[in-house]
Amino acid sequence: MQIRKVLEEKILEAFEHIAVDVDRVQVLPASKPEFGDYQYNGAMALAKRLKRNPKEIAQSLVESIQKGDMIESLEVAGPGFINIKLSKYWLSTRVTQALEDTRLGVSIKNDPIKVVIDYSSPNMAKQMHVGHLRSTIIGDTLANLLQFMGESVIRQNHIGDWGTQFGMLIAYLEELGEGTEGTLKDLEQFYKDAKKRFDEDEFFANRAREYVVKLQSGDVYCLNLWKNFIDKSLSHCEEIYQRLGVNLTREDVRAESDYNDELANIVKELQEKGLLVESRGAKCVFVENSDTPLIVQKSDGGYLYATTDLAAIKFRVQKLGAKRILYVVDSRQSEHFKLVFKVARAAGYAPKDIKLEHVKFGMMLDKSGRPFKTRDGGTVKLIDLLQEAVNRAKEAIRQKDEYSKEEILKIAEIVGIGAVKYADLSINRESDYVFDWDKMLSLDGNTSLYQQYAYARIQSIIRRYGKEPTGTVAIEDELERKLVLKLLELEDTLILASNESAPHYLTNYLYSLTTLFMKFYENNPILKDDIPKELKESRLMIAKATAETIKLVLGIMGIKTVDRL
Ligand code: ARG
Numbered sequence: 001m002q003i004r005k006v007l008e009e010k011i012l013e014a015f016e017h018i019a020v021d022v023d024r025v026q027v028l029p030a031s032k033p034e035f036g037d038y039q040y041n042g043a044m045a046l047a048k049r050l051k052r053n054p055k056e057i058a059q060s061l062v063e064s065i066q067k068g069d070m071i072e073s074l075e076v077a078g079p080g081f082i083n084i085k086l087s088k089y090w091l092s093t094r095v096t097q098a099l100e101d102t103r104l105g106v107s108i109k110n111d112p113i114k115v116v117i118d119y120s121s122p123n124m125a126k127q128m129h130v131g132h133l134r135s136t137i138i139g140d141t142l143a144n145l146l147q148f149m150g151e152s153v154i155r156q157n158h159i160g161d162w163g164t165q166f167g168m169l170i171a172y173l174e175e176l177g178e179g180t181e182g183t184l185k186d187l188e189q190f191y192k193d194a195k196k197r198f199d200e201d202e203f204f205a206n207r208a209r210e211y212v213v214k215l216q217s218g219d220v221y222c223l224n225l226w227k228n229f230i231d232k233s234l235s236h237c238e239e240i241y242q243r244l245g246v247n248l249t250r251e252d253v254r255a256e257s258d259y260n261d262e263l264a265n266i267v268k269e270l271q272e273k274g275l276l277v278e279s280r281g282a283k284c285v286f287v288e289n290s291d292t293p294l295i296v297q298k299s300d301g302g303y304l305y306a307t308t309d310l311a312a313i314k315f316r317v318q319k320l321g322a323k324r325i326l327y328v329v330d331s332r333q334s335e336h337f338k339l340v341f342k343v344a345r346a347a348g349y350a351p352k353d354i355k356l357e358h359v360k361f362g363m364m365l366d367k368s369g370r371p372f373k374t375r376d377g378g379t380v381k382l383i384d385l386l387q388e389a390v391n392r393a394k395e396a397i398r399q400k401d402e403y404s405k406e407e408i409l410k411i412a413e414i415v416g417i418g419a420v421k422y423a424d425l426s427i428n429r430e431s432d433y434v435f436d437w438d439k440m441l442s443l444d445g446n447t448s449l450y451q452q453y454a455y456a457r458i459q460s461i462i463r464r465y466g467k468e469p470t471g472t473v474a475i476e477d478e479l480e481r482k483l484v485l486k487l488l489e490l491e492d493t494l495i496l497a498s499n500e501s502a503p504h505y506l507t508n509y510l511y512s513l514t515t516l517f518m519k520f521y522e523n524n525p526i527l528k529d530d531i532p533k534e535l536k537e538s539r540l541m542i543a544k545a546t547a548e549t550i551k552l553v554l555g556i557m558g559i560k561t562v563d564r565l
Contacts, residue, residue, distance in 0.1 A: 001094055001105045002491050004028075006070065007038055007084060014064035020057070022046065027084070029489075036075065036083035037485060043080040054080030069093075088475040091484045096472045098488070099545050104552055106491045109150030114321045116154045117143045118312075119328035120241075120248055123160035124233040125169060127188045128240060129379050130364040130372050131330050134433070137424045137558075138361055139328035140246040141503045144556045149498055154320055155252040158312060159237075161230050162257040167212030168198045168205075170225040175204070187236055188381065230255075236383075243386050244417060245558045259311035263303040266310050267296055273347055287342040294339040309340045313356070314349040324355040326501055331360040331430065359501045362432035372435055388437075390416035396441040396449065397565060411562050415452060416441075418559040422448030425557055426507035446511040448559060451550050454514040456565035458547035461526055462540065469540035476535065479523055480542060483516045487545050490553075506553050517546045 007027045015022045022042075030039045043061065047054035058080040065074055072087035098105035119139020122128040139155075147153045172194035197204045214222040234253065241248045267283060270276045275285045281299025296307045316322040327337055337358040344350040364372045374380050393416030394408060403411070423440040426447075427433050443449050462468065475481050489509070497505040525531065526539045551561050 001098065001488050002107070002495065003086075003488060004038070004492050007040075010065050010068075010071075011040055011042075011061065013066065014061050017064040018060045020046070020050070030083065035077065035081070036073070036085040038084040038086075040082040040084065041080070043082065047080060058082050086485065088481060091481065091488065092473045092475045095484045095487055095545055096541065098490075099473075099541060099548070104490060104545070104548055105488070106148075106494060112150050112152045113323040114154060115146050115151045116156055116316045116320060116322040116325045117146070117328065118156045118158050118326065119143070120237070120246075121156075121158040121160070121329070122237055124230050125160065125163065125165040126191065127379055128237055128382055130382070130385075130435075133240075133382055133385075134361050134364060134424055134429075135328045135330070136241070136244065136246055136248070137421050138359070138429055138503060139326075140244075140248065141421075141425055141506075141557045142326060142328065142359065142498070142501055143247065144558060145494065145498050145503070145506075148556055149494060151498075154316075154322065155248060156312075156316070157248055157253045159230075159234070159253055159255045161255040162260065162308075164212050166215060166226055166229070167210070168194050168208040169229055170215070170222060171204060171208040171211050172197055173225055173229055187233060188379065240382050240386070243383070244421065245560065247558070254312070254315075256305075256308045259308045259315065262311040262314070263307050266307055266314070267303075270296060270310075270343075270347055275343070275346055285343045285346070287339060287346065290339065290342070292335070292339070294343050306336065306340055306343075309336075310344055310347070310349060313340070313344045317350055317354055322354065324357070325350075326357050326359045328359045328361070331362055334358060334360060357501060359429070361429040365432050365434050367434060367436050369434070386417060386420065389420045389440075392416060392437055392441055393419060396443075411565065414560045414562055415449060415565075418448040418452065418554070421557060421559055422451070422507060422554075425503040426511075428504050429502060446507060448554070451510055451514055451554060452561060452565055454517055455547050455550045455554075455561045456563060457521075458517075458543045459563045461543055462547075464527060465536075465540060469537045469544055471534065471537040471541065473541045473545075474534070474538045476538070477524070479516070479520045480539075483513075483520045483542060483546070486513050486516050487542075487549055490549055494556075503557065506557060510550060510553050513546065513549060517543070 004027050008025050011025045011027065012022065015025070025040065025042050027038050027040050030036050040061075043058040044054045047057050050057075055076060058076040062074045062076055062082060065071070067074065068090075070086060070090045071084060072090075073083075073085045075083045075085075077083050094105070117139055119142075120132055120136040122132040143153050143155050169191070172190070175197070198208055199205075211222050211225075215226055234250070238248075238250075240246075267276070270283075270285060276296075277284050277286055277293065279293065282295050283297040284293035284295050286293045294306050295304055296310070297303055313325070316325055329337070337356075341350070341356045341358075344356065345352070350356055366372050372380060390412050394412040397408075397411060397415055419440045423435070424433060439445070440447060441449060443453065473484065475484055486509075493505055493509040497503060520542070524539055526536060526543060531539075554561055
């Protein structure tokens with residue numbers, strides 16, 4: 001149910017009725033309760049244009065808007081605002097209907113487009129770090145969200161698996177010989193040791209250099225060593241994906257090296273289009289309004305990160321049929337993407353109708369505002385971080401005696417991992433993000449645990465009632481009205497989050513929903529004996545709709561719920 005769209009259509013109709021030519025209007029949620037539920041404030045700008053009195057325009061609109069059973073009242077306020085209040089009857093009917101639908105009344109797009117989402121994309125020559133954690137969490141949520149809305153989503157894990165470091169890594173892998181399984185368990189240590197060998201041993205360093213050349217010329221022996229290394233490295237990432245409940249598989253991996261064969265051609269095409277300029281031996285593209293060029297080939301003939309990205313855009317548009325491409329990559333790569341996008345446009349790889357978006361995010365900081373590191377300044381191993389989340393969750397949840405050890409472990413896993421994900425998603429992604437265990441596992445505030453508790457509490461109410469509530473919702477008071485309205489704002493929220501690639505709209509929504517529910521629940525007892533059956537069932541239905549909504553939205557964020565907590 002897209003409430004705002006329906007209201008906007010009603011206003012457009014009214015404009016037609018009063019013979020004022022308007023092709024787009026925007027309705028906003030009211031900023032104060034006394035303004036009703038929604039507000040239209042377009043009459044003022046329009047009045048200026050038409051040289052008429054805004055109040056008059058608003059008044060004639062109010063008289064022409066078809067209220068139907070949806071709108072309870074319309075009121076002209078201030079200099080020409082229109083306050084809109086929805087009817088209890090309509091809200092009640094709609095929420096009852098939503099409960100009958102597994103999508104809770106959220107429509108599915110009937111003209112889906114192909115959306116490519118480039119996310120996670122770690123480098124294989126380094127340990128996956130917290131930046132990739134953010135990309136993985138945000139990217140996966142956006143992929144789930146767009147998929148839920150009905151778009152045809154293609155996930156792309158653009159892993160960095162090519163470059164000079166790999167000569168060193170495979171030379172070292174070879175040197176260790178048998179039993180590499182064990183050695184590669186700790187990749188971080190492996191990189192460090194390889195680097196140490198490289199710096200200390202001339203002979204080893206030369207072999208590493210030789211292997212780079214061999215690898216690049218397709219030498220089978222080196223390629224096999226390299227494939228083995230990438231395979232192990234990827235398995236480490238997959239361990240993290242699995243733990244996080246992230247939907248990325250091997251099929252989604254399209255590595256940098258997969259574009260190797262296309263790179264020479266990209267440079268050739270840029271040349272043919274007259275976009276290439278040679279500067280100190282390097283091949284560059286200068287784009288409008290930018291002093292820094294995009295370098296696509298170094299003077300030694302080597303290609304760059306940007307060249308691969310151009311090849312990837314070409315592939316995504318021409319082969320995958322993408323109409324919208326999202327790059328969930330940290331803000332520090334802003335300039336890179338700006339340039340790459342401009343060149344892709346100029347070269348015709350991304351025609352105007354293709355949307356290219358850098359979904360940038362800020363850094364992960366510790367509580368004192370410094371980049372997130374271990375106590376001794378090292379990089380935090382993601383798998384350790386997730387384990388710590390689970391351990392802390394175990395402490396944070398009330399360990400009731402009735403639970404077996406396994407149950408507690410299961411709940412802690414869901415709650416702990418959920419807390420890490422929720423905390424990341426709940427802030428505006430462009431700001432830096434302060435990683436704070438206590439805040440993230442707190443019971444109050446905009447946290448996953450708060451959602452989990454609300455969900456589990458509703459399940460427990462339904463269990464105590466003894467059967468699934470049926471019947472219809474009949475809104476009784478203002479608290480119920482607010483809660484139901486919030487429930488029906490689900491689709492508007494999902495649309496907003498997907499249009500802006502901003503998951504924090506989801507968590508903001510959940511937070512206000514759950515807060516409203518808690519208020520409603522405090523004031524409107526559900527299971528008390530003296531409450532008439534119809535009222536009981538109506539309240540239970542509202543509670544159930546709340547739980548289903550929490551579950552659906554957390555599900556989009558890849559967070560599971562538990563029935564008891
Ligand atoms: N591997 C890169 C990094 O770790 C991120 C790749 C992002 N995607 C892309 N198409 N450039 O910084």
